[in-house]
Amino acid sequence: MAGVGKATAARTLGNYGAVSPEARARVVAAAQMLGYRPNNLARSMATGITRTIGVIVADISNPFFAGVVRGIADACDVMDYSMIVLSTDEMLSKEQAALGVLMDKQVDAIILASAAHVPRETAHIQEAMNRRIPVVLVDRRIRGRDLGAVVIDNRDAARDAVRQLIGVGHRRIAFAWGPEFHDGPLERAPLLALAAEQLWSQGERLFGYIDALDEAGIGFDPLLVSHCPNNEEATVGMARAMLSLPEPPTALLTTETDAMVGALRAIKECGLSYPDDISVIGFDDSSWASVMDPPLTMIAQPMLKLGWAAAQHALTTIAQDDDEALVQIIPSRLISRGSVAPPRASIGMDADGER
Amino acid sequence: MAGVGKATAARTLGNYGAVSPEARARVVAAAQMLGYRPNNLARSMATGITRTIGVIVADISNPFFAGVVRGIADACDVMDYSMIVLSTDEMLSKEQAALGVLMDKQVDAIILASAAHVPRETAHIQEAMNRRIPVVLVDRRIRGRDLGAVVIDNRDAARDAVRQLIGVGHRRIAFAWGPEFHDGPLERAPLLALAAEQLWSQGERLFGYIDALDEAGIGFDPLLVSHCPNNEEATVGMARAMLSLPEPPTALLTTETDAMVGALRAIKECGLSYPDDISVIGFDDSSWASVMDPPLTMIAQPMLKLGWAAAQHALTTIAQDDDEALVQIIPSRLISRGSVAPPRASIGMDADGER
DNA sequence: CTGTTAGCGCTTTCAT
DNA sequence: ATGAAAGCGCTAACAG
Numbered sequence A, B: 001m002a003g004v005g006k007a008t009a010a011r012t013l014g015n016y017g018a019v020s021p022e023a024r025a026r027v028v029a030a031a032q033m034l035g036y037r038p039n040n041l042a043r044s045m046a047t048g049i050t051r052t053i054g055v056i057v058a059d060i061s062n063p064f065f066a067g068v069v070r071g072i073a074d075a076c077d078v079m080d081y082s083m084i085v086l087s088t089d090e091m092l093s094k095e096q097a098a099l100g101v102l103m104d105k106q107v108d109a110i111i112l113a114s115a116a117h118v119p120r121e122t123a124h125i126q127e128a129m130n131r132r133i134p135v136v137l138v139d140r141r142i143r144g145r146d147l148g149a150v151v152i153d154n155r156d157a158a159r160d161a162v163r164q165l166i167g168v169g170h171r172r173i174a175f176a177w178g179p180e181f182h183d184g185p186l187e188r189a190p191l192l193a194l195a196a197e198q199l200w201s202q203g204e205r206l207f208g209y210i211d212a213l214d215e216a217g218i219g220f221d222p223l224l225v226s227h228c229p230n231n232e233e234a235t236v237g238m239a240r241a242m243l244s245l246p247e248p249p250t251a252l253l254t255t256e257t258d259a260m261v262g263a264l265r266a267i268k269e270c271g272l273s274y275p276d277d278i279s280v281i282g283f284d285d286s287s288w289a290s291v292m293d294p295p296l297t298m299i300a301q302p303m304l305k306l307g308w309a310a311a312q313h314a315l316t317t318i319a320q321d322d323d324e325a326l327v328q329i330i331p332s333r334l335i336s337r338g339s340v341a342p343p344r345a346s347i348g349m350d351a352d353g354e355r
Numbered sequence C: 001c002t003g004t005t006a007g008c009g010c011t012t013t014c015a016t
Numbered sequence D: 001a002t003g004a005a006a007g008c009g010c011t012a013a014c015a016g
Helices: A004-016 A021-034 A040-047 A065-079 A091-102 A122-131 A154-167 A188-195 A198-214 A231-241 A256-269 A305-318 B006-016 B021-034 B042-046 B063-079 B092-104 B122-130 B154-167 B188-196 B200-215 B230-243 B257-267 B305-320
Strands: A054-056 A082-087 A109-112 A135-138 A150-151 A174-177 A224-225 A251-253 A281-282 A299-300 A327-330 A333-335 B052-059 B082-086 B109-114 B135-138 B150-154 B173-177 B225-227 B253-254 B280-282 B297-300 B328-331 B334-335
Touching: A004 A021, A040 B042, A040 B122, A054 A065, A054 A091, A054 A305, A065 A082, A065 A305, A065 B063, A065 B082, A082 A091, A082 B063, A091 A109, A091 A122, A109 A305, A122 A135, A122 B135, A135 A305, A150 A251, A150 A305, A154 A174, A154 A198, A154 A251, A154 A299, A154 A333, A174 A198, A174 A256, A188 A198, A224 A231, A231 A256, A251 B006, A256 A281, A305 A327, A327 B334, A333 B173, B006 B021, B052 B063, B052 B305, B063 B082, B063 B305, B092 B109, B092 B122, B109 B225, B109 B305, B135 B305, B150 B154, B150 B305, B154 B173, B154 B200, B154 B253, B154 B280, B154 B334, B173 B200, B173 B257, B188 B200, B225 B230, B225 B328, B230 B257, B253 B257, B253 B297, B257 B280, B305 B328
Parallel strands: A054 A082, A054 A109, A109 A135, A135 A150, A150 A327, A174 A224, A174 A251, A251 A281, A281 A299, B052 B082, B052 B109, B109 B135, B135 B150, B150 B328, B173 B225, B173 B253, B253 B280, B280 B297
Antiparallel strands: A082 B082, A299 A333, B297 B334
């Protein structure tokens, strides 16, 4: 219709090669008229580039990952990429399947919050890399596997939070995290061993907790470390159990929002209140935390930044095809609000607050 | 390598046509050895089917949309589809661009939480449909445009909530929603007109509010309807302004989480407390709402179901290529907790609850 | 059941 | 600067 050869049309429409102004004008006009839209599929097939990246997270409906994904999306938007998102529910099998899907869709790179804990669970990642698809981890590294990643310093963050607690006088500090131990409370050594085989972020947080205890010379008490089940009821039960100990904790650090919500409910159900009876700090800030009464001291993770940086990392890796497994650490921030107070020096006040 | 023709290999690998067991076995073995993976791009190019759907929402990091997207992802997972997600930040221009991207990527269908308010803003949607790409709306319809959609009954939900408030004796009920009016408070008629040109869900909620007022014979007061700005400070200011009215509201319905958070903060800053001084109900439940003290009465939207149903709708439309613009209404649920109480004026009770 | 032969819509040499 | 032609990896008719 523009009276030019197929190649010339392709050149102007595809925006490559050299075309004379007149020819270009005619082609553009014709394309306009015809409502032409390039077929990206065909282009990708010819070039081997899809301008699409794959994102695999535990659960896109989790506010943390939703934030990370938004960060990735923002970077994609700027760089003119699209994003396919898949959730694993923390299941390795789903993660493997997801990677397969992404490889089959020929994505240019993959951003992965892996459910893998240890190197032997990473064959699928290796396969993607063998196919020359850049993989960058986000939120979690994999212990013993040297992969590019964008994370926060979880150990540091947890250590800081516990220091804060210790700083105002606490010595019995509880820790509610994700990993589960079937054989009841674990002594220090086996617990550390367990942590080293768990999700990296969770393990790091335990290490940070113990670091702070150690540096303050506070003895480790197995009873003060609990698993926070996914189920709401059970989470409340976990918190109640700790609060009902003969020598209950005076402070609590939670590594997940669910654990915090469960703990708050347990505190209320036990007729206690924070921070008077127990101080609390949790991972992952939310707008709600600031309207709680009193407002919650929280460790805020820069979700958007994590995602943004991971995407940048992935996209530049595509461009320059380098193999450096560099790890980027984004700072997290402890937001002090009202849920931390000195422990009751002396036991001798009564309970209040029922509904 | 399997000693068969290209077509036979393709047939077994592509899983179509008929292949003899022996041939199939040899091909499978060879593929296995070679680590063969189908190139979906090529397949899509040949068939015109990508097994990918596009999803456009206002903001994937918003917990509501994150939930909807998860619902879509679940359906996709089952049906063996992938999902490309794009955010518009409620900007029509971004939505238009997003639709363009998806069309160029040849997605098989599009699920859209549109930022369009009125028919004249829907040309881009029409274009996608002209290209025979099924579009199904989620969360919001577009007034005056008959498109397939999966939504909740916002009007009903708001009406119910306000009825609840009226039921326990409230007559001065405030309403904090999204739309903005530059010329100060609006009388009933202009407000209704405005609502009809706003985001469908927001408009419906206002209509529901007014419905309930009307049926109880409560007069409409322009001062009790406020815009909730995106900015936290400003939202608090909005709530404070209403609380400082000569005749302040005794109850408040918020249509967004932000508005609720802002309102709660304003209530506290004004030295008031809920539900004693003011009852509150908000749209969008969250795990936090149940640990507030007292816990918040909320309208829970079934986010996963919305997404799931929208995806089902889209995928079946692909399959049968029908044009029925059917609208599916998913029930929402008012979860009564402790933030609603009779207004203090009507019964003689005294104040309590400071800290 | 199997092999042959065309494309799908684009990019990319390679001549001209 | 432009056109002709090959080919990306697959599916889809069509013969055999």
